[in-house]
Amino acid sequence: xxxxxxxxxxxxxxxxxxxxxxxxxxxxxxxxxxxxxxxxxxxxxxxxxxxxxxxxxxxxxxxxxxxxxxxxxxxxxxxxxxxxxxxxxxxxxxxxxxxxxxxxxxxxxxxxxxxxxxxxxxxxxxxxxxxxxxxxxxxxxxxxxxxxxxxxxxxxxxxxxxxxxxxxxxxxxxxxxxxxxxxxxxxxxxxxxxxxxxxxxxxxxxxxxxxxxxxxxxxxxxxxxxxxxxxxxxxxxxxxxxxx
Amino acid sequence: xxxxxxxxxxxxxxxxxxxxxxxxxxxxxxxxxxxxxxxxxxxxxxxxxxxxxxxxxxxxxxxxxxxxxxxxxxxxxxxxxxxxxxxxxxxxxxxxxxxxxxxxxxxxxxxxxxxxxxxxxxxxxxxxxxxxxxxxxxxxxxxxxxxxxxxxxxxxxxxxxxxxxxxxxxxxxxxxxxxxxxxxxxxxxxxxxxxxxxxxxxxxxxxxxxxxxxxxxxxxxxxxxxxxxxxxxxxxxxxxxxxxxxxxxxxxxxxxxxxxxxxxxxxxxxxxxxxxxxxxxxxxxxxxxxxxxxxxxxxxxxxxxxxxxxxx
Numbered sequence: 001x002x003x004x005x006x007x008x009x010x011x012x013x014x015x016x017x018x019x020x021x022x023x024x025x026x027x028x029x030x031x032x033x034x035x036x037x038x039x040x041x042x043x044x045x046x047x048x049x050x051x052x053x054x055x056x057x058x059x060x061x062x063x064x065x066x067x068x069x070x071x072x073x074x075x076x077x078x079x080x081x082x083x084x085x086x087x088x089x090x091x092x093x094x095x096x097x098x099x100x101x102x103x104x105x106x107x108x109x110x111x112x113x114x115x116x117x118x119x120x121x122x123x124x125x126x127x128x129x130x131x132x133x134x135x136x137x138x139x140x141x142x143x144x145x146x147x148x149x150x151x152x153x154x155x156x157x158x159x160x161x162x163x164x165x166x167x168x169x170x171x172x173x174x175x176x177x178x179x180x181x182x183x184x185x186x187x188x189x190x191x192x193x194x195x196x197x198x199x200x201x202x203x204x205x206x207x208x209x210x211x212x213x214x215x216x217x218x219x220x221x222x223x224x225x226x227x228x229x230x231x232x233x234x235x236x237x238x239x240x241x242x243x244x
Numbered sequence: 245x246x247x248x249x250x251x252x253x254x255x256x257x258x259x260x261x262x263x264x265x266x267x268x269x270x271x272x273x274x275x276x277x278x279x280x281x282x283x284x285x286x287x288x289x290x291x292x293x294x295x296x297x298x299x300x301x302x303x304x305x306x307x308x309x310x311x312x313x314x315x316x317x318x319x320x321x322x323x324x325x326x327x328x329x330x331x332x333x334x335x336x337x338x339x340x341x342x343x344x345x346x347x348x349x350x351x352x353x354x355x356x357x358x359x360x361x362x363x364x365x366x367x368x369x370x371x372x373x374x375x376x377x378x379x380x381x382x383x384x385x386x387x388x389x390x391x392x393x394x395x396x397x398x399x400x401x402x403x404x405x406x407x408x409x410x411x412x413x414x415x416x417x418x419x420x421x422x423x424x425x426x427x428x429x430x431x432x433x434x435x436x437x438x439x440x441x442x443x444x445x446x447x448x449x450x451x452x453x454x455x456x457x458x459x460x461x462x463x464x465x466x467x468x469x470x471x472x473x474x475x476x477x478x479x480x481x482x483x484x485x486x487x488x489x490x491x492x493x494x495x496x497x498x499x500x501x502x503x504x505x506x507x508x509x510x511x512x513x514x515x516x517x518x519x520x521x522x523x524x525x526x527x528x529x530x531x532x533x534x535x536x537x538x539x540x541x542x543x544x545x546x547x548x549x550x551x552x553x554x555x556x
Contacts, residue, residue, distance in 0.1 A: 003324075003325065003328070004314065004317070004321075004325045007317045007321050007325075008314070008316050008317055076310070077310050077311040077312070078307075078308025078309065078310035078311050078312040079311070079312050079313070079314070081273075081278060081306070081308045081310075081312070082306060082307065082308055082312035083329070084277075084278050085276045085277065085278065085301055085304065085305070085306040085383075086301060086326075086329050086330060087298065087301045087302045087330065087331065088329055088330075088331070089298070240278075
């Protein structure tokens, strides 16, 4: 399944480039402007560096969340029906497709990191941390993609899916610590953000790549693993609904 | 579905013929374990679709009506992905893919993107994907919908070859009468979720009524003895004559013809011209389903399929 995505990307890379525009704008335009305001406490690193992991994750998670669209397309064509008649168990199909979305998502890293470097973001000079962050993003992208498959099994047309996708992605982004620390949020939003898996994901990646602060890493990883497992399970259970 | 009772023998080509909305696809989806029957029982090689879904999926292959390949990668890559999905061991993968490409005559276009394929090539690629695992039963839902006659012919030649090579049972849905007639060993007619009649094309047609044999003879009179003998051969016990034409209804025209010729010859009648009129499956359908089977394409469906391909 991952190979399928790689092969599709090989034949058509347009999506990689168009998807990269938005995060680049965040880092190149939004970052410097907000940095000039100096209103956000950023744990002693530059604001651009502070938001780089957040923007990175926003962009990978968005790719994952909209992966469900591919599944809706495959539902409209006959591919899903055929896949359900192969001996492959459903959960394997779901996890395979989800991690395939992860493959698509992590390509964002290859574009965003060089841009951030050009903008003078100082990364933690530790290859192992970096690889770990990469794997975490990849894994969590799979979880978000499974969430997307779950949504796709209810929203059977692409129009409905697009609508809901938009309605999910931005709250996920803004109600997380991607652009500002949770401590700055109004109390209610802060509560909500504690249930947002993106918050933990951003915290883990920020610690590993820019701030070097790994104090919450254990909790972050635990939340991400639980989130992924939960998403894999509900998406697998519900997967058959999509063709009905 | 309304009380479908159907038995299909292994190793045959079986056609489920019926108009749109008759329940053909639903039945096939139950048999391929995609949806569960709300009541009743279905078995594939003796395996219950409710309890032994996983085992059934190992034996069967299914091609949906719409399209089951990815259009943004090449034909070879589609086969490779399916080979992996089916769990064909890496050592055998290449050989299996090569064999499938060869069989379906897709070798030259193997590395082209599927979105550039014609409708017939697309179907052949889908069949290639399913024969990777040499299934025991191949389920095809409207295999030639939207294909032109020559592409349909090629697809069927390949399918017949597959059955010969692997001894696979082929179960297909169609609303094309000629397709059921030409390519199947056995046909079941389905309408409004009910199986109306099952049998070979010949049996079905015969069950509608006899075949009409008509002779044009040269002016001579036919003797009374000759009439009697002809009448004995006829199904309706009647022979009609007008001008220099005589016609009689028989069960199986090809079989009856030598006998009739013998009688006429011994009676000294010389025959100028013989014509045989047989009932068509359309007549069969009319008799059992009470309506005519529309044989023209559902343009909406075809457009839908086309659009899917175009969208890539």
